Amino acid sequence: xxxxxxLQTAFAAHLGGEDRADLVDAVIGxxxxxxxxxxxxxxxxxxxxxxxxxxxFPTVHALVGEDFFRGMAQAFTLRELPRQPxxxxxxxxxxxxxADYGPAASLPYLADMARLDWALNLAFHxxxxxxxxxxDLAGVAPDRLVGSRLPLAAGATVIQSPYPIDRIWRATRPxxxxxxxxxxxxxxxxxxxxxxxxxxxxxxSPAEVSFVLALDGExxxxxxxxxxxxxxxxxxxxxxxxxxxxxxxxxxxxQKSPGW
Amino acid sequence: MLPAAGIGLRSPHFAEIARDRPATGFxxxxxxxxxxxxxxxxxxxxxRRDYAISVHAVGLSLGSVDGVDERHLDRVAALVExxxxxxxxxxxxxxxxxxxxxxxxxxxxxxxxALEVVVRNVDRVQERLGRQILVENPSCYLAFAHSTLSEPExxxxxxxxxxxxxxxxxxxxxxxxxxxxxxxxxxxxGLPAPVIGEYHLAGHTVNDADGEPILIDDHGSRVGxxxxxxxxxxxxxxxxxxxxxxxxxxxPAVDVLLAEADRARDCLNAQEGADARAA
Amino acid sequence: MNNTRIAIASALAAALVLPAGTSQAQxxxxxxxxxxxxxxxxxxTAKSSCAGTSKxxxxxxxxxxVPKGACEKIIGGKxxxx
Numbered sequence: 001x002x003x004x005x006x007l008q009t010a011f012a013a014h015l016g017g018e019d020r021a022d023l024v025d026a027v028i029g030x031x032x033x034x035x036x037x038x039x040x041x042x043x044x045x046x047x048x049x050x051x052x053x054x055x056x057f058p059t060v061h062a063l064v065g066e067d068f069f070r071g072m073a074q075a076f077t078l079r080e081l082p083r084q085p086x087x088x089x090x091x092x093x094x095x096x097x098x099a100d101y102g103p104a105a106s107l108p109y110l111a112d113m114a115r116l117d118w119a120l121n122l123a124f125h126x127x128x129x130x131x132x133x134x135x136d137l138a139g140v141a142p143d144r145l146v147g148s149r150l151p152l153a154a155g156a157t158v159i160q161s162p163y164p165i166d167r168i169w170r171a172t173r174p175x176x177x178x179x180x181x182x183x184x185x186x187x188x189x190x191x192x193x194x195x196x197x198x199x200x201x202x203x204x205s206p207a208e209v210s211f212v213l214a215l216d217g218e219x220x221x222x223x224x225x226x227x228x229x230x231x232x233x234x235x236x237x238x239x240x241x242x243x244x245x246x247x248x249x250x251x252x253x254x255q256k257s258p259g260w
Numbered sequence: 261m262l263p264a265a266g267i268g269l270r271s272p273h274f275a276e277i278a279r280d281r282p283a284t285g286f287x288x289x290x291x292x293x294x295x296x297x298x299x300x301x302x303x304x305x306x307x308r309r310d311y312a313i314s315v316h317a318v319g320l321s322l323g324s325v326d327g328v329d330e331r332h333l334d335r336v337a338a339l340v341e342x343x344x345x346x347x348x349x350x351x352x353x354x355x356x357x358x359x360x361x362x363x364x365x366x367x368x369x370x371x372x373x374a375l376e377v378v379v380r381n382v383d384r385v386q387e388r389l390g391r392q393i394l395v396e397n398p399s400c401y402l403a404f405a406h407s408t409l410s411e412p413e414x415x416x417x418x419x420x421x422x423x424x425x426x427x428x429x430x431x432x433x434x435x436x437x438x439x440x441x442x443x444x445x446x447x448x449x450g451l452p453a454p455v456i457g458e459y460h461l462a463g464h465t466v467n468d469a470d471g472e473p474i475l476i477d478d479h480g481s482r483v484g485x486x487x488x489x490x491x492x493x494x495x496x497x498x499x500x501x502x503x504x505x506x507x508x509x510x511x512p513a514v515d516v517l518l519a520e521a522d523r524a525r526d527c528l529n530a531q532e533g534a535d536a537r538a539a
Numbered sequence: 540m541n542n543t544r545i546a547i548a549s550a551l552a553a554a555l556v557l558p559a560g561t562s563q564a565q566x567x568x569x570x571x572x573x574x575x576x577x578x579x580x581x582x583x584t585a586k587s588s589c590a591g592t593s594k595x596x597x598x599x600x601x602x603x604x605v606p607k608g609a610c611e612k613i614i615g616g617k618x619x620x621x
Contacts, residue, residue, distance in 0.1 A: 002406070004325045004373050011366060012357040026369070027402045030441070031472040037402035040469070040476075040588045045362050047585040052363070055579055065608035082361040084332055085319025086292050087579035107610055120572040125296035137555055142548035169569070172609040183615030197299045199572040225547045237550035242557040247568060271578035292580035300577035318582045351582065365582060399584060465586055479583035508583040 002026055014038055015045050017078060049077045052087040053094060057117040060098065060110060062172035072101050088125055091118060109163035109183060116165055116201075119157050119192040123199035126155020132250040145221060150250045152216045155194040158209060159201075162187045166203050193249055202247055207232035208240050212249070263500035263532065265525035266314065267517045268507060269307075271300060276514050278303055284521055286312040286346060288504050292319045295335045304343070314347040314458070314504065315340055319361065322381045322395065323354030323368045337388050347458055347502065349394035349427045350385075352378065352415060369404035370414040375421075382422040394457045395419075396427035399464075399477035400436040411436065412451050425457035428498070430491045431483065435464050435475040444490055453498040461491060461524055462506040480509030483520055492527060499535070500528040 002010065002022060010023040027034035050073040054061045061069045076097045082090040095118055098104055099111035131153045137145065159165070164185040171181050189209045190201040204212060207228040214224035228235045244250065264285025269277065271293070287307060294301050304313070317336055320328060340348055353365035368374045378395075386393055397415060409417070415426055428451075437444040463481030466473050483491075483505065491503075503524040507517055 004369070004371070004377055007369060007404075008325050008354060008357040008366075012360065012362070015362055015364075026404050026406065028405050028440075032439075032469045032474060034402065036469045040401040040474070040584070041364055041366060044585045044588040045364050047587055048363050051585070052579045055576060058576070061608075063608050063610040063613070064606035068604045068606045068608070071604050082363065083359060084329065085321070085355065085361045085363075085580065086295050086332075086335075087363065088293070088296060088298075088577075103604065104606070107606060107613070109613065110610075124572045124576070125298045127297035128299065128302060134555065142552040143544070145551050146544055146548045166569070168613055169571075171612045176609075176612075178612065180612050180614045183613065193568075195568070195570075197574060198570055200568045200570050202568050221551070222544055222547055225550075226543065237547065238553040238557070240554075241551055242554035245554065272575045274574050274577065290578065290580045290582070293578040298577055299574050303574060316582070318580050363580075364584075401584075462583075467586075467588075476586060476588060477584045478586040479581070480586060506582075508581040509586060 011041075015042050016081075017042070046074055046077055049082070049087075049090070050074055053077075053091050056088065056091045056121050057094060057114055059113045059117050059169055059172050063107065063110060063113060063168075064104070068103070072098065072104060075101065088121065091121075094118065109161065109165065109168060112159070112161035112163055112165050113168060115161075116159050116169060116190065116192070119159050120199045120201070123155035123157070123192050123194040126153075126194045128194055128196060130154060130252045131248040132245065132252050133248060134245050136253060137245065147220050147222060148253070149218055149220055150215045151218065152212070152249060153194070153251045155192075155199070156216075156249055157192050158189060158204070158212055158216075159192060160187070160189045160209065164188050166190055166201070191244075191247075191249060193247055195248070202243065202249075205232070205235075207235035211235070211237075211240060212244070215250075263502055263528050264312070265503045265505070265521040265528060266312075267505050267521050268316075269304075270508065270511055272511055273514050273517070274300060274303060278307060280514075281310050282514065282518055284311070284518055285525065286314055286502065286504075288314040288316050288347075288506075291315050291317040291336050291339055294339055308343060313343050313345040314349070314502070315343060315345040317348070317350040318365070319355060320350040320381075320385060321354050321356040321361075322350055322352065322378050322385070323366075323374065324356045324381065325354075325377055326356065326358075328381050328384050329356060333385060333388050340389050340391075347394060348389060348391065349396055349458065351396045351398050352411075352418070353398045365398045367398065367400055367402060367404070368414075370407040370409040370411060372408065375409070375414060375417060378418055379421045382418065382424045386422065386424065392423060392425055392457075394425040394427040396429050396460065397432050397436070399429075399432045399439075399475075401439055401474065403440050410447075412447055412449070416450060416452055416455075419452065419455040425455050426451070427458045427460060428456055428494060429460035429462070430494055431460065431462040431464055431487050432477060433494075434484070434487050434490055435477045438473075438475045445493065448494065448497060451498070456498045456501055459491065459494065459501055459503040459524075460506055461487060461503060461520070463487075478509050479506050482512075482516070483523075488523070488527075491524070495527050495531045500531045503528060 053073045095114035211228040266286035269287040505520040
């Protein structure tokens with residue numbers, strides 16, 4: 001008669017794929033063998049975690065199809081189980097797993113799509129409040145704005161890739177046109193954001209990436225703009241800033257920060 | 261909460277329910293889907309103006325020998341504090357061992373040792389939440405040879421010692437009784453009616469294991485007729501209590517779910533009527 | 540203020556008077572991850588949990604499995620393992 005601690009340890013090992021004779025002996029077998037009864041749980045754990053990953057990484061799932069995704073996800077679940085019960089927070093290591101997964105080596109962009117899916121998942125679960133809105137800037141003198149710091153809002157992040165990941169993402173949508181996407185279309189950078197009802201992304205030019213990353217790295221607006229201009233003299237600060245503010249990409253201004 | 265019949269709120273139905281606000285007794289959510297800030301949680305804040313809410317946790321792992329994960333409990337407590345739900349519940353099961361979460365409601369041996377563990381964990385949860393929780397009977401696919409108590413005996417003793425209530429999942433009784441060769445009516449004997457605070461109803465599927473039929477609690481179809489029959493018996497014995505229809509796999513249209521809840525409500529109303537006539 | 544700073548300040552000022560809510564100001568942001576995707580935890584048992592209970596665990600053989608999905612639309616990636 002195993003104690004509860006030993007039983008749960010043995011059960012956990014069984015779920016991880018080990019054969020545990022002590023556990024099989026503890027379970028009543030009849031018309032259905034003890035081992036078969038135990039396997040219901042092993043299969044459920046795998047299938048349900050694979051399903052959770054498919055839901056968190058819908059673009060990867062759409063690209064490779066159900067069977068391949070299950071195999072790739074199973075290899076991940078056997079290595080890394082959730083550390084806490086919220087399944088939306090499971091899968092942080094999945095993009096790295098995709099990058100290392102041999103059978104997916106023929107799809108070099110796949111790990112970047114996994115990073116995009118994960119970023120969208122994180123943005124979706126970030127707080128919607130605490131964002132800078134255009135009206136917050138109405139009374140702010142432009143020369144003050146130049147000297148201010150505007151870090152990104154919670155959940156906002158930049159995903160850069162040598163592949164056209166926005167076009168690839170679009171090609172996986174249900175009802176997408178059957179037009180092919182060529183990897184030769186080159187690199188892309190996306191600003192992933194929480195929005196009121198969902199999460200989404202904006203495509204950024206290289207100068208915009210430089211501007212956004214500088215701001216998120218605590219640079220002042222002036223420094224960030226100068227860096228962007230030095231990368232591309234055609235950088236349109238007005239259009240970029242308007243687009244970012246409209247998308248509520250920045251965190252709300254600190255109430256007590258000096259100069260406001 | 262008045263005895264009412266409600267539906268499990270599932271995210272693919274969220275937008276339609278938020279828009280149409282259909283009449284139903286209450287909405288039950290899974291706590292773990294609302295612990296992060298998301299548009300779903302914002303939406304829930306809107307819905308709770310019009311609906312009573314029940315919080316059904318799936319991850320507290322009340323049967324873990326390691327005790328309850330305090331970090332997770334804190335998050336559930338914050339949600340409960342915010343929502344002020346009518347009911348809070350989780351399962352007689354474990355899903356965490358050695359810091360790993362298995363996403364399954366894993367079975368316990370029904371022993372005095374396990375009872376002490378679950379009583380301790382339920383005590384801790386009720387202390388942290390500052391309120392009673394309901395503990396649900398799980399779907400069983402196996403039984404341990406060294407169990408010394410039946411499942412209903414274990415639940416009754418758990419309720420007596422911890423002060424928790426019970427959530428009777430009628431579909432789970434049918435699934436467990438079939439899979440373990442028990443009589444579902446026998447299973448009901450000896451359960452204390454006053455501590456039962458909620459009923460669950462759901463569909464199950466029949467699968468095959470070693471050439472034998474095994475019932476799988478997949479929440480993927482209408483409530484089976486056998487479950488409705490047992491529900492009638494449960495309500496007759498234990499009285500009208502809030503009843504919930506759960507559907508998680510192959511989700512139907514919202515109307516189908518609402519119709520199932522209406523059928524449950526009719527059962528509750530019939531019992532209320534019978535009780536009134538008797539009184 | 541130096542000239543660069545003045546230029547930046549006026550560009551920002553111009554940005555703030557762009558009509559709010561115009562498609563240009565909003566950008567063409569993709570709607571990606573809506574509320575219908577919110578719930579991942581549940582308490583059912585996966586329907587296929589006892590598939591293969593009487594056999595060896597059915598594990599897809601990753602090296603035999605070939606991606607079959609929208610990747611067929613992505614040119615420049617090979618569809619079979621190299």
